Amino acid sequence: MTVPSITLNNGVTVPQVGLGVFQVPDDGTQANVEQALERGYRHIDTAAGYYNEDGVGAALRASGLPREELFVTTKLRNGDQGYDSALRAFEDSRRALGLDVVDLYLIHWPVPSKDLYVETWKAFEKLLADGAVRAVGVSNFLPEHLDRLVSESDVVPAVNQIEVHPTFQQLDVQAACRKHGIAVEAYSPLGRGADLEASAVESTASALGVTPAQVVLRWHVQQGTIVIPKSLSAERQAANIDVFSFELNEEQMAAVSGLDSGVAGRTGSDPATADFTQFRA
Incomplete structure (x- = not known):
């Protein structure tokens, strides 16, 4: 299976469809990712806060x-934000992977x-300059977070990974991303399964076989969105x-x-108020 790539604003290319491993237990992650790789996936998305980077690496x-x-993506835990702590946390992720x-x-x-995300971004800029990422x-x-980050830093984010699916499209956030040349990547692209029961989706599926x-994934793809089901x-x-064989x-x-x-379609947390650390209890 050959998956088309999206070119990011720094010239790096990413397969448009990848595998997300949110809430996959670490002891089952290796088998899940190996299975996906056998089926043609070449883009794997994990996070320090998922506690399964070791399984992905294996x-x-x-x-x-x-x-x-x-193509491997991981993410910084909220509780690791800050310049020095972000650099240390990255080394932990790199070692786990x-x-x-x-x-x-x-x-x-x-x-x-x-109010640490701008300081944290400075650490990310260093990682990029050092060739670690x-x-x-x-x-x-x-949008307000993107505008501030762009105005107070030297590197424009290549990607904004956000919750996007038919019943929760965040058109304002998508517009802000594209204004800055930031690729939109959709997590929960199927609305955690709920959107699949919509009559518009079911009738289209029936018509196309x-x-x-x-x-729903094709709907994302035709808009140029990266997806990680x-x-x-x-x-x-x-x-x-x-x-990629139908339209x-x-x-x-x-x-x-x-x-x-x-907002009625949101299935996750509100970024305006979310402040959990992502550390295990």
């Missing part, structure tokens, strides 16, 4: 795939109540990456886009 080594064929260079490193949440970005950043999940099932993993027409795209219900 899968990468066991696969025997050339390093240059793989068993990588010399991480392809994409993200600030996981802005945590505006702590190929690209740096953010996750869950709202594909699954509802494939319809999670699945433990080999069959669903294979289907989720097989979204949604304008009417079908509009029908899925019409499902947006604003």
Whole structure:
């Protein structure tokens, strides 16, 4: 399976469909990632706050795939924000993954109540300058966070990974990203499964002879969004990456886009107020 790539604002390319491993236990992560790699995935998204970087690293080594064929993303825990602590935390992630260079490193949440994300970004700029990472970005950043980061730093984030799916599209955040040349990456791209039951999705899937999940992922892809669906099932993993042999027409795209219900569709935390540390109790 050949997956098209998205070119980031610094010229680095990322496979448009990847595998997310949020809430996958570390003792099951290696098998899950190995299974995905066997089905053609070359983009794996993890985070320090998921506590499964070791499993991802083990899968990468066991696969025997050339390093240059793989794209690996991880993220900084909220409780590790700050210049020095971010640098230390990165070394912990790099060691857990068993990588010399991480392809994409993200600030996981802005945590505006702590007001450390600009200072943290300075550490990310150093990691980029030192060649420890190929690209740096953010996750869950709202327009005001992006505007401040761009105005107070030298490097524009390459990616903003945010919750996006048909019933929660965050069009204002997407617009702010694209204004700054920041790629949009969707987590929970299927709305944690709830969006698959929408009549517009089901009818489109029936018309095209594909699954509802494939319809929603294709909707993302046609908008130029990077997506990282999670699945433990080999069959669903294979289907989720097989979204490049069909297209949604304008009417079908509009029908899925019409499902947006604003904040009522949110399934995760609100970045304006989220301030959890992501440390285990």
